[in-house]
Amino acid sequence: MTESKTVEADDTHRHLRDVERLLTRLRLVDTLVHRQQMPHQALVENITHRQNLGRLRRKLDQLHPADIACILEALPLDDRLFVWDLVKSDKDGDILLEVSDAVRSTLLDRMDPEEIRAAAETLDADELADLAPDLPPEIMQDVLASLDQEEQEQVRAAMSYPEGTVGALMDFDMVAVREDVTLEVVLRYLRRFDALPDHTDKIFVIDREERLRGVLTLETLLITDPETEVGAVMQTKQIISFSPDDRADAAANAFERYDLVSAPVIDSGRSVIGRLTVAEMVDHIREESEAEILSNAGLREEEDIFAPVIRSVKNRWAWLAINLVTAFVASRVIDLFEGSIEKLVALAALMPIVAGIGGNAGNQTITMIVRAIAMGQVQPSAVWRLLRKELGVAVINGVVWGGVIGVLAWLLYDNAELGMVMTAAMTLNLLLAATAGVLIPLIRQRFGRDPALGSSVMITALTDSGGFFIFLGLATLFLL
Amino acid sequence: MTESKTVEADDTHRHLRDVERLLTRLRLVDTLVHRQQMPHQALVENITHRQNLGRLRRKLDQLHPADIACILEALPLDDRLFVWDLVKSDKDGDILLEVSDAVRSTLLDRMDPEEIRAAAETLDADELADLAPDLPPEIMQDVLASLDQEEQEQVRAAMSYPEGTVGALMDFDMVAVREDVTLEVVLRYLRRFDALPDHTDKIFVIDREERLRGVLTLETLLITDPETEVGAVMQTKQIISFSPDDRADAAANAFERYDLVSAPVIDSGRSVIGRLTVAEMVDHIREESEAEILSNAGLREEEDIFAPVIRSVKNRWAWLAINLVTAFVASRVIDLFEGSIEKLVALAALMPIVAGIGGNAGNQTITMIVRAIAMGQVQPSAVWRLLRKELGVAVINGVVWGGVIGVLAWLLYDNAELGMVMTAAMTLNLLLAATAGVLIPLIRQRFGRDPALGSSVMITALTDSGGFFIFLGLATLFLL
Missing domain, CATH: 1.25.60.10 (MgtE N-terminal domain-like)
Structure with missing residues (x-):
């Protein structure tokens, strides 16, 4: 050795x-x-x-x-x-x-x-x-x-x-025994295998119709007197099993919550048709979070980093196109106030700040709400409570940061009214961002859509156009 | 039953x-x-x-x-x-x-x-x-x-x-045996336990000094003739073990790659001091990806969605402050060209489009590079190849999307030169975004920083200020 x-x-x-x-x-x-x-x-x-x-x-x-x-x-x-x-x-x-x-x-x-x-x-x-x-x-x-x-x-x-379903991730290798045999018989049966299926931590106990009766963990098999019958020590309560139509995400959550290594997949008649293992769940969790991070940045799929240029362009063009459309809309909003900008050119320099803070704060809110929805923590009853809280955060941020920038604008352009319009516009855009940040994902969920997908684009579009409109509108009303 | x-x-x-x-x-x-x-x-x-x-x-x-x-x-x-x-x-x-x-x-x-x-x-x-x-x-x-x-x-x-180290995640429950006993002895030994440690899929084989000699999987224990000695069937080659100082991320990658359920943690003298299990790794993977998604949106930590307003403000203020500073810098860049905007107010309406596409494309590039670095796929030798590819993507996007927007600008403002400046500025800002998207994470990695952290803020700051400067600068040179 x-x-x-x-x-x-x-x-x-x-x-x-x-x-x-x-x-x-x-x-x-x-x-x-x-x-x-x-x-x-x-x-x-x-x-x-x-x-x-x-x-x-x-x-x-x-x-x-x-x-x-x-x-x-x-x-x-x-x-x-x-x-x-x-x-x-x-x-x-x-x-x-x-x-x-x-x-x-x-x-x-x-x-x-x-x-x-x-x-x-x-x-x-x-x-x-x-x-x-x-x-x-x-x-x-x-x-x-x-x-x-x-x-x-x-x-x-x-x-x-x-x-995205359990059926697509399950495998078909498993060890099954009857409940009326002793553990000694199970041990002898296992010795006839050349190898056990990967990640076998429990043996499925089935009846003659292949219906799941219980599970026998290898732990129980190893620590129990071999003369005992399977039926006497198998686990029958709170067995975690899945249907092939269950969402893979829900299964991954269950594996994480209950620290599972493997679990049976059963059909509507309780017959065991397959098995999920933690290895598939780990891969699934990793792939899902990768996909979320990639889609947040506008990449449709994982890219071969050495892919030819044209393949990368294809992977990325849709997101750029959507963003260009929203930027174009924002540009048209600015164009509405051409006259105001001509009279007070400082507005052009200050307006991106108003749009920017709205986008950033909106993305914070929406990310938090999307995560809470994904973890099943948002009930319809909680909407008003969440909205009140986010509006509170928006008011504080508006007064504090809007105040700071307002004073800076006042000093830079020697124009106190401009500073006040700046503070007011930032606060209003933050309130818009908070409202949209709570409502967009919840409405998307209500209509059965993935609350995460494209939320960031939507809120940025809203806070950009909205920010320009609010700021230039207020300026036109009060300054000119 | x-x-x-x-x-x-x-x-x-x-x-x-x-x-x-x-x-x-x-x-x-x-x-x-x-x-x-x-x-x-x-x-x-x-x-x-x-x-x-x-x-x-x-x-x-x-x-x-x-x-x-x-x-x-x-x-x-x-x-x-x-x-x-x-x-x-x-x-x-x-x-x-x-x-x-x-x-x-x-x-x-x-x-x-x-x-x-x-x-x-x-x-x-x-x-x-x-x-x-x-x-x-x-x-x-x-x-x-x-x-x-x-x-x-x-x-x-x-x-x-x-x-973030293996030592902080390991547990201390484990079953260990000597190599000179038979499997029958191991089976009898296990029957004296009331329960095995969670996720026991292998037993550690140690010598008198507690040094790891090999591992005996429960599978081998169950399928092998009980008269066999542990030393004859234990696995000794390519045992995956960790040091308590290893990064938890690396351990999680190894669990995912090699489909592990548990693994020994050994000190420098090869003594077994603990054990990692897949349950801890699943939690770690989930927490890490959550943290990445949260930090991408500027949330410092997971928020209790019903937290008091003031606690949420604290969680989110740093990101807003940083973004306000970068937005303020961009605003100063615009201010440099006050005279140009006064003469051609269309510039104010078009400039956010140039900045926006740079930010979006830059975030696509940086997300891809950060992921590739995290998976160990980027070697220093690949920098030029990656840069060439991303610049290629930028040129195509610049010509296509810059062309589309350039034509729109020409038609809207009946000014062909303005359209051409728009196309040129978008292309140049995309080239800037591609360069920064490749170099920022690689340089941060070279200096031992986390390439992901704050990359998005940095590239957006650069493409905003850069986009305004390029567009307004070109306009001042060629249109006025």
């Missing part, structure tokens, strides 16, 4: 550096060949080159598919495909599952149908269903045909559930 | 509605008493009132501490404290751990020292360490004194690691 090797948490960065170093060395030789300073024959026979290639291949062989996925995402396209060709084919399927959609398509483009088929055949039914939308249909057909009847049905079942 | 009860994923919402309904009924009676329409004596003896109170108490008794925590967060302060008083005291500790910091302080304010002490004493060492910063020091002293020597040391150890 030799000293055990420990994998540390930050190893991926190290692996990436190692791979990049080896790639650089290989490229150096390539460059020499390219410049005709070394005949091609020499390259192939070049010992250093072969050594480096061997080292790179061994390095890749040692790595976990998730680490290779991470490295592939971090490499520019040419290096990425070079490394992809070197990866052992038995890892192809797992790696394709791990990489982002954008990078997956670059890898699939490189593979011939036979390779794709081989990779797909190493996957479980639920994994295959995840990959299916990205595979060429005729290959998917072949792979499906190669599966047995039960697996084919599982793949079809998994693909039939829409994205 | 009766039909097993199933807890569904969306139950928290239902629980919250139930609790609110009961609270409303209780409040109705209260209101009657308050209005003197019912003597106080009658209230106490009122059967409906007592029934409702009993129902509410039973409802709360059935709920998981995490569900109660969620309900408490969703209730306004008076209802929250009313419910908190009804909750069985043996759940107090777990509930305090689950609620947000803001809500926790409202609950602790309500408890007398004896209750806090009782709640604290139900917790494990690592949980106590989490709660410690919020507890009154003299109570913490008492609780510590009531623990045995080993637990005291564990609490102190857990508190000694800074937030």
